[in-house]
Amino acid sequence: MKIENHKIEQLRELLSVESQNIVIVGHANPDGDAIGSSLAWGGILESKGQNVTYVVPNKFPYFLSWISGADKIHIYKDKKDDKIDTLIANADIIFCMDFNSIARIEALGEAIDSNTTAKRILIDHHLNPVSDFSMMFSYPDSSSTAFLVYTIISELYGADIISTPIAEAMYVGIMTDTGNFSFSNLTPELFKAVAKLVELGINIPKINTQVYNGYSADRVKLLGYALGSKMELMQVGDFEAAYISLSEEDMRSHNFQVGDSEGFVNYPLSIKGVSLSAMFSETRQFIRISLRSRGDVDVNLFAKKYFEGGGHKNAAGGKSMKGLEETIEYFKSAVNEFFK
Ligand SMILES: [Mn+2]
Secondary structure, X not given: OOXXXXXXXXXXXXXXXXXXXXXXXXXXXXXXXXXXXXXXXXXXXXXXXOEEEEEEOXXXXXXXXXOOOHHHEEEOOOOOOHHHHHXXXXXXXXXXXXXXXXXXXXXXXXXXXXXXXXXXXXXXXXOOOOOOOOEEEEOOOOOOHHHHHHHHHXXXXXXXXXXXXXXXXXXXXXXXHOOXXXXXXXXXXXXXXXXXXXXXXXXXXXXXXXXXXXXXXXXXXXXXXXXXXXXXXXXXXXXXXXXXXXXXXXXXXXXXXXXXXXXXXXXXXXXXXXXEEEEEEEOOOOEEEEEEEOOOOOHHHHHHHHOOOEEOOOEEEEEEOOOHHHHHHHHHHHHHHHOO
């Protein structure tokens, strides 16, 4: 990943004015990368004398709440929020982190859309960004937005400006979006960045424990139930797929908290031969779909074609307004059509 010099210089110029009102927005159902990259980027801007507000469209998982600055993040909820609307209206710059289209952040997107004065800048690694932005740092070959933020900061100010808490936030994004360094785009530059973060004082075992070993017992039982009772396998020719479905009742009976089903979709891919995994989670408004794949199986295209979604080639998401059973039947016929 090479960030063009003129973009860095444009950003430097823009940020040379101190005390600007800056709003940093992460995507809906924020994950480790959305939260980590937002807090890392905002932390640097704060250290440079900017007034920074953090907003996400809805709650983020509890195992991310230890990250320095997480207590400052505003949750926009589904309806309008006057306090945050005012902050957005008074913003000089809005940074959009880890998503590729204003439409993806629902009610919060409408608030941003009705604001006409702030510059909107995208920092993201998802495919096919929509050109809603005055400036775009869109690098789909970056394994995470947090790594992109690291690279931008290194170019702008040098990596030595990064404090240990900011380095931790970055590492959370890098670690979670690469599946603990097991997915694609694991470049030498990424490991050099991680080496630098270690130099800056991060404690990898500690971060690993906080993110991956900080679950409730109910969550671990829900995982057992999801894999033991709710996973199905299917085959189209020699193409093998698996899916998990969780109803609202399944989640309620396991005292579901936001983030509890994070990562479930990865487990079916550990079955030899399975190259597509899907998870369906029932919410009040729609069925949320998470997709993961191996190798050339392109779930970005699949999600775009059938589930109003997208993301990356091997990790994408989407939704369905049909009921849970109907969505699963639709998924099966879609797999039959797309991967035959
Ligand atoms: Mn990401």
